[in-house]
Amino acid sequence: MSPSSAAPTPPVAELLASREAPGHSEPFFTLAIPNYKRREFLEVNLRHAFAQDCRDFEILVSDDCSSDDSNQVIPGFLSASPVPFRYVAQSVNLGYDGNVRYCLNNARGKYVFMLGNDDALASPDVLTRLMAALVSLEMPDMCITNYQDWHTQAVTQRAFSTSILGQGPAAAAHYFRSFSFTSGLVFKREAAARHDTDRWDRSIYIQIFLASRILAAGGRLAGVDVVAVLDHIRLDGKLVPETYRVRYANAPLSFKHKHTGLDSVARVTIDAISPYLDDAQRSNLIRRIYSQLLTITYPFWLFEYRQLANWGMAWGVARDLWPGHQLREYKLRLRDRAYLWTLYLAVTFCGLTIPAGLFNRFRHRLSTWVRRRRQHLVTG
Structure with missing residues (x-):
């Protein structure tokens, strides 16, 4: 260690x-x-x-x-x-x-x-x-x-x-x-x-x-x-001007790569835990970390940027987590790599096509249910 x-x-x-x-x-x-x-x-x-x-x-x-x-x-x-x-x-x-x-x-x-x-x-x-x-x-x-x-x-x-x-x-x-x-x-x-x-x-x-x-x-x-x-304290009903919600509201249509920091979340977490694992455990760890980001965090970001700015901005978020860039720096078992590619493509398709209004109806309840369920799986 x-x-x-x-x-x-x-x-x-x-x-x-x-x-x-x-x-x-x-x-x-x-x-x-x-x-x-x-x-x-x-x-x-x-x-x-x-x-x-x-x-x-x-x-x-x-x-x-x-x-x-x-x-x-x-x-x-x-x-x-x-x-x-x-x-x-x-x-x-x-x-x-x-x-x-x-x-x-x-x-x-x-x-x-x-x-x-x-x-x-x-x-x-x-x-x-x-x-x-x-x-x-x-x-x-x-x-x-x-x-x-x-x-x-x-x-x-x-x-x-x-x-x-x-x-x-x-x-x-x-x-x-x-x-x-x-x-x-x-x-x-x-x-x-x-x-x-x-x-x-x-x-x-x-x-x-x-x-x-x-x-x-x-x-x-x-x-x-x-x-x-x-x-997020509000003064006179206004947020801090530097928040992403203020910065990207009504942004012009763009399909450029949008750095959200989700890649950094994965990297810092993997780096924090890796010294305590062998190679097989490390491949499983990377799969678990990226699976959480792709199934829980990533979809919320896609819908957030679709509503806050536009579909092009959401596509920029999708490019940020492109597995061809994210996974090439890690030694992964073939089945773990294939699983993450499949998961990314499926979530990206759903996140860019499901009506945002439908998602909003269940957003907070879905988020709370996921957190509660995941905590129960560990402590229950």
């Missing part, structure tokens, strides 16, 4: 504001917020953090060279915090993954609760309930929680019970999709530190690598059935 490559020392960050805990004691949580622009959304985020009835946590905001007025406004805004805080400004742009890693490496809490700057804690008792659950589960290495859309109030359930969901390579291959949304992921700080690497910087999926590697190495994954996060 080969360890993760050691990451180089990051550039020095400037501490712009802080309040230390008495005696520099270790808090239970670090609420870690990687920030890049979005100052108005971050203020809403922090107000929700200030309202927590739990006081055994610190707030860490790492600003990644924002071009807005975050560095001028937020340090003063944090003075209203009832808990210890640190606001650091990076001297060079680390990118999303580098900033997530900075937060994990510089947290002081036993656990690091990751939170996007345009998301917020869902209720004042979130951290209190989460702490009680983690203690009752004997301090697992990783935890997933649920989240709710700020606008529609639809709940995405990653955890259907409060329990230990599993550990080892099989659990990592089963749950990796639950790690794509960073907010509400909770890492035991020491577990994340053991597997830190810069190998997947600029992938935007370092959290999938770290969570999958922690599990593959034997760490325990917990699910806590709590709505912990409100997803």
Whole structure:
């Protein structure tokens, strides 16, 4: 089993504001917020953090060279915090993954609760309930929680019970999709530190690598059935301008290759788990990972882009997962390769031809059923 490559020392960050805990004691949580622009959304985020009835946590905001007025406004805004805080400004742009890693490496809490700057804690008792659950589960290495859309109030359930969901390579291959949304992921700080690497910087999926590697190495994954996060804060009814929904709405017809990041999801997951498997197990693992992406994630993306933009944009998504590009870098058994090609062609045909209105009628119920069913298959 080969360890993760050691990451180089990051550039020095400037501490712009802080309040230390008495005696520099270790808090239970670090609420870690990687920030890049979005100052108005971050203020809403922090107000929700200030309202927590739990006081055994610190707030860490790492600003990644924002071009807005975050560095001028937020340090003063944090003075209203009832808990210890640190606001650091990076001297060079680390990118999303580098900033997530900075937060994990510089947290002081036993656990690091990751939170996007345009998301917020869902209720004042979130951290209190989460702490009680983690203690009752004997301090697992990783935890997933649920989240709710700020606008529609639809709940995405990653955890259907409060329990230990599993550990080892099989659990990592089963749950990796639950790690794509960073907010509400909770890492035991020491577990994340053991597997830190810069190998997947600029992938935007370092959290999938770290969570999958922690599990593959034997760490325990917990699910806590709590709505912990409100997803996508809206100000005056508007989303963050940089979201893909805003960027690609009503885009012109185009059949160009559209990079969605689904290929990166597969690569980081395979890389995280592979060192713990032999060749036969690795071929089966790759089949399982791509099968999940092709049957669960990929169809939703096809319908999303068909409705958000146009059919041509959806075809660009299909080109992104073309097996001729995706699978050539892996050593696969012939039957596994043939299975994935067949699956890709069948799902692509259905995703590009089934009426979007029909899909929308059952979308949320279908998504919830799939998550519940998959969790039951492992824990039931």
